[in-house]
Amino acid sequence: GRRCRCGAQGCLEAYAGAEALLARWREAGGRPPAGADEETALAALVAAAYPGDGATADPAAVAVLEETAEYLGAGFADLVNLFQPERILVGGWAGLLLGTRFLAAVEEHARAYALAYPAARVTMGMGLLGPEAVTVGAAILPLADFFARGGRREESGPVGEAPAWAETVRERAAR
Incomplete structure (x- = not known):
């Protein structure tokens, strides 16, 4: 598989991340705007694939x-089969830029690859x-923890022996 920026090979991001989409578009003969940042170049890819005013779409885009819709659909199908979520939401700047037209194709592939029972119970949007x-999600984590404790501060001192992983997390947080 393709080399991912994490160093592994074949990761979904190596095929469906913004950087990968642009690299694959270039390989297929597409021409992102010279010197453009990633967001501008991805917007150009989307505009080339879905032109307005009756213009001809770029076949490479x-x-x-x-x-990419098929790759993401297969990835979503794995999530559906393994975790049976009620909902999958696509977000972030790249997901929002690709939009609902792209999501419809992803959902079609996800339903084709997923098991019928869990696929019938998930919504995508x-x-x-x-x-x-x-x-925003990261900012909510401390609040969720605070409210889970009923608004009380964390008790000091361990009640029992902490698991080994907890000590590792504390050490990493202290760095």
């Missing part, structure tokens, strides 16, 4: 997005938190 969804 269409092929890359169709292939666009996230509503905007391009900063990851940041």
